[in-house]
Amino acid sequence: MSEAKAKDQGEQHQAKIEAQSLQAPDAQTARLSGHVEMNRVEQGRTNASDGSLRHYQVTNQAGRKLPADWHEQNASLELQDGDVSISRANPIKESNLASHDKRNANGKAYQVYTAEASQAVQKPGEISKELTEGEYQSITKLNVQITNVPEVSPGLNPQEAIRYVGTVMDTGVAAVRQIEVHMTEPGAINHDIENTANHLKQSPFQFEKDVVGAFGGAVDKLDKPMTAEQRASAAGALMPMFFFEGGGAKPIDKAAVNQMKLDQMTAQQLKELGIERVEMRMPEVPEGLNHLELTKADPKLIKAMSTKGREFLIAEPGGELDAHLISSKAEASVFPGEGQPHIVIIKPQASKVSLLEEFLHGTQKSLGILDNPAIPRQYAEVHVKDFMLRHRRMLGLSGDDIELLEQLKQVEIEKLRLKGYRWTAL
């Protein structure tokens, strides 16, 4: 079914609903009310004005009763607050409000704050009269919809998203497997070099033609309307280009690693595929921090903490809790409950700093710092980092841990400042 047809059907459905509403008994009564009912409503109305400006048109016959009506209209809107009354007949200025003898409804003097307008008023662009006043033409409307409305992909629910990612990965795996199988054939590389050389000999511009052709084909594919499944499949087919780009200088996506079981291959097997196994680093980490090696959370420390009213749940890789921590860019989380062990969810490879932080949030809870209504929420984050820094030796933190904690503390102080608070224990 085309989109236009679907839209027409939707409009017909809407019109049907509206028509049904008009048939309702209260709608019938409203439509059939006569002069008597209207008069009764008018008499019951407390606001004397009818809200219309027709009386103020000089050319209007009703202009004759202007003075009395003028008064009614002016009295129709009045704001009262304490000693102050504002209406059309009694407008008030800032200077009047700011005088000390004026009190608001709470018995306090008014304060006047001013701020410069910071936003420029943008005038709307001209719209052609042919469009706004001309006769309806379905072809014009159709053209406008096509040229001016950007394509918006329909929303995906999580199940659909997983399915499409799966399709991308499956296609990608299939494409990589082809290369892998080909490379294991005897003399594959020699044959490839020979074939490539013969192919490129055809014309001095053959290489450029190939590249343009390959990209043109890919763009053509992606440019045409496709279902989500087709897009996922096309993305998967292109994926090997990115895997092997730069000789493995770019990290391979973790999901792709899991899907292709690259993590189960030896370093030598990976090398044969042109992939180098290196210690993973987050691409977002700037150069200045790349050298930092954070101490990992020791299982013995976790065990010791368990005896201090904490219950640890390990977020198993691939599980729901792990997925949530990954999406939240977190290593651990804590649920500080009332009168029961605090639940700490932690990744197996979390840092010691994160583990200590979650433990100390529990201590903050016991001390009345965390979840204290009078204390700003962001304060607890600064406080916990400040505590770790002050007790660095007792907690056995490394130089790198401390360097990072100093920076984390500054980040939290800034977040506190953005909430209007200053950290005063500097």
Added chain:
Amino acid sequence: MIEKPLPRLLLKVKGVQDVLGKGVQVVSDITDLDVGYCGGDLVELRKPDGSAFQSVSSLVRYSLDPLLAVSNPEYSPPVSLWFGDLSKADIPIGTEIWMLVDHPVALKGRRFEYIGTPEEQP
């Protein structure tokens, strides 16, 4: 100080996770929470089917990946609440969580003080 009426909408549930038999964690799509809310508050859960019930909530605290947190100082994780007595079936996605109580925040404490503008005072 702006006084806001109660009850008022705190967040809308965008995701729900079972915490391995330890209640349920709800995730919102907001990263900043109403200052008047406090962990441990009683809140009202208004389900999409129109029914509603009340429960005590806890605010989930996260330890961000430290290197990532320093590299992306503006990032905040989504606000999550934990309900120790509820299960996933009790909180369908789309449920609205409404605040029933409000708390004023102090302007000065042992290691902090308010320096914002009076009209934005919490």
